[in-house]
Amino acid sequence: MIPRRQRTGAGALGALEAAYRTEARRVLATLVRLLGGFEPAEEALHDAFAAAAETWPRDGVPANPYGWLVSAGRFKAIDRWRRQARLAGALPELAALAETPQEPVMPEHIKDDELRLIFTCCHPALAPDARIALTLREVGGLTTEEIARAYLAPTPTVAQRILRAKARIRDEAIPYEVPAPAELPARLESVLQVVYLIFNEGYAATAGPGLMRDDLCAEAIRLGALVADLLGDPEALGLLALMLLHQARRAARVDAAGDLVLLEDQDRSLWDRDRIAEAQGLIERALGARRIGPYVLQAAIAAVHVEAPSAGETDWPQIVELYDVLRRVAPSPVVTLNRAAAIGMRDGPQAGLAAIEAALGDGGLDAYHLAHAARADMQRRLGLTEPARVSYRRALELARQPAERRFLEARLAQLGAEERAAED
Amino acid sequence: MRYVCLVYFDPKTVFGRGDEARAILDHESGAYDKELSASGHMVAAEALRLPDQAMTVRVRDGKMSATDGPFMETKEVLGGFILIEARDLNEAVRIAAGIPLAKLGAIEVRPVVDFSQPRPQL
Numbered sequence: 351m352i353p354r355r356q357r358t359g360a361g362a363l364g365a366l367e368a369a370y371r372t373e374a375r376r377v378l379a380t381l382v383r384l385l386g387g388f389e390p391a392e393e394a395l396h397d398a399f400a401a402a403a404e405t406w407p408r409d410g411v412p413a414n415p416y417g418w419l420v421s422a423g424r425f426k427a428i429d430r431w432r433r434q435a436r437l438a439g440a441l442p443e444l445a446a447l448a449e450t451p452q453e454p455v456m457p458e459h460i461k462d463d464e465l466r467l468i469f470t471c472c473h474p475a476l477a478p479d480a481r482i483a484l485t486l487r488e489v490g491g492l493t494t495e496e497i498a499r500a501y502l503a504p505t506p507t508v509a510q511r512i513l514r515a516k517a518r519i520r521d522e523a524i525p526y527e528v529p530a531p532a533e534l535p536a537r538l539e540s541v542l543q544v545v546y547l548i549f550n551e552g553y554a555a556t557a558g559p560g561l562m563r564d565d566l567c568a569e570a571i572r573l574g575a576l577v578a579d580l581l582g583d584p585e586a587l588g589l590l591a592l593m594l595l596h597q598a599r600r601a602a603r604v605d606a607a608g609d610l611v612l613l614e615d616q617d618r619s620l621w622d623r624d625r626i627a628e629a630q631g632l633i634e635r636a637l638g639a640r641r642i643g644p645y646v647l648q649a650a651i652a653a654v655h656v657e658a659p660s661a662g663e664t665d666w667p668q669i670v671e672l673y674d675v676l677r678r679v680a681p682s683p684v685v686t687l688n689r690a691a692a693i694g695m696r697d698g699p700q701a702g703l704a705a706i707e708a709a710l711g712d713g714g715l716d717a718y719h720l721a722h723a724a725r726a727d728m729q730r731r732l733g734l735t736e737p738a739r740v741s742y743r744r745a746l747e748l749a750r751q752p753a754e755r756r757f758l759e760a761r762l763a764q765l766g767a768e769e770r771a772a773e774d
Numbered sequence: 775m776r777y778v779c780l781v782y783f784d785p786k787t788v789f790g791r792g793d794e795a796r797a798i799l800d801h802e803s804g805a806y807d808k809e810l811s812a813s814g815h816m817v818a819a820e821a822l823r824l825p826d827q828a829m830t831v832r833v834r835d836g837k838m839s840a841t842d843g844p845f846m847e848t849k850e851v852l853g854g855f856i857l858i859e860a861r862d863l864n865e866a867v868r869i870a871a872g873i874p875l876a877k878l879g880a881i882e883v884r885p886v887v888d889f890s891q892p893r894p895q896l
Contacts, residue, residue, distance in 0.1 A: 389868060400814045433809070493862030495775070509863040
């Protein structure tokens with residue numbers, strides 16, 4: 351058992367920093383519920399930590415920092431209301447509010463409060479950009495400045511998004527609650543989408559300032575793990591597995607010059623085996639559920655890729671089958687394209703090209719650079735040099751990312767070299 | 775991080791409403807300063823005399839010139855500042871919104887320069 355008064359002096363300051371890292375967001379989640387809004391909760395959170403900085407070094411670290419901070423925050427908020435009421439001459443009304451009996455702070459409330467906070471920050475009534483910024487700040491604990499750096503956006507723009515989102519939550523009285531079971535799948539979808547968008551922003555950006563972007567991936571994985579842990583929903587497990595599998599390959603995905611390395615060319619010894627094993631466990635758990643959703647399927651596809659000892663030994667028939675299921679569960683032009691590319695690997699470039707042409711013919715892919723790059727790849731493998739060149743050029747016109755552009759330029763140059771070699 | 779809340783107002787609005795209104799404002803402002811000190815946000819705060827008490831100094835080609843007051847086109851003048859310590863811009867904005875003069879004038883929230891960050895390239 352931990353003694354009630356553990357440490358005093360300098361040790362208490364270390365404990366305070368640790369409490370800030372681990373407890374601040376949970377304390378905020380509870381205070382939003384107790385005080386009925388973000389702004390009083392944020393003031394109270396600040397006041398609670400200020401009080402802890404004063405009290406803990408003198409009296410020792412409380413046995414339950416979360417409970418102590420929630421109580422202190424609530425007390426400080428009531429104090430603040432009293433002072434403001436005195437100024438406004440409205441003491442009697444607010445005194446009544448302050449006298450509401452204090453609920454005991456129970457650890458089992460933490461889980462629900464954390465979920466309430468996540469679901470509120472990802473509420474579909476908020477603009478998608480606002481959901482991301484609000485989630486990173488309130489659930490992730492990032493500062494406005496850090497979010498702005500990560501998204502290469504001006505800080506006032508991000509601050510404004512957060513302000514508007516909070517105003518909207520207040521003005522439309524968006525309830526601070528975990529959605530009812532009937533609503534849960536749709537609302538969870540929005541939460542998972544926010545988490546995946548945060549991850550993708552960190553993952554897709556191979557150019558630009560590196561550090562904060564890695565932090566975005568780490569934060570998305572932390573959020574994903576939190577949701578998976580709190581809800582145990584198969585799609586939440588699937589998304590966490592998918593992010594872990596992407597992250598496991600991170601070191602092999604870019605070479606020393608910062609250029610993209612295709613999955614088939616990656617040095618598999620650089621993959622993070624612990625993360626892969628963790629993801630495999632999650633996928634197994636998720637596949638045990640009756641409902642199978644798009645995140646679990648995408649994770650399962652990624653898992654088949656990483657389970658192959660070499661690119662040549664990839665189980666393409668299984669990948670095509672998983673894409674077939676994914677296409678039924680969550681049809682999209684990009685899924686059809688990926689399935690077509692997998693057919694090319696299973697049955698050869700002739701079949702692959704036909705499938706890709708069909709996918710392009712269905713529409714919705716014309717402006718997607720990877721569709722043209724995939725077609726070019728099949729054409730190249732069939733020795734159709736001129737059509738391949740046209741397709742690569744089209745892909746290059748559409749590609750935005752510097753690393754992807756360099757990759758396509760290299761492929762175009764290689765095509766020219768192969769042609770000259772063939773002529774000689 | 776540190777932010778300075780620059781308080782702008784039209785002196786006619788603040789000082790032209792009678793002694794009682796001004797006394798209430800002074801009281802509220804003092805109370806808010808105390809609140810910010812208690813919460814640990816306060817670094818420093820000062821109210822400024824009106825620009826007619828000010829001088830503006832320039833040095834050009836090694837010669838100093840001093841003129842009376844800043845004469846601005848706008849009716850709003852810089853009337854004071856509160857230097858605060860806040861977690862981020864959103865917290866600073868929340869604190870600025872609580873400054874009683876925000877109801878009469880405007881508060882400009884400016885982050886204080888962190889010299890470890892890149893300087894503006896203009």
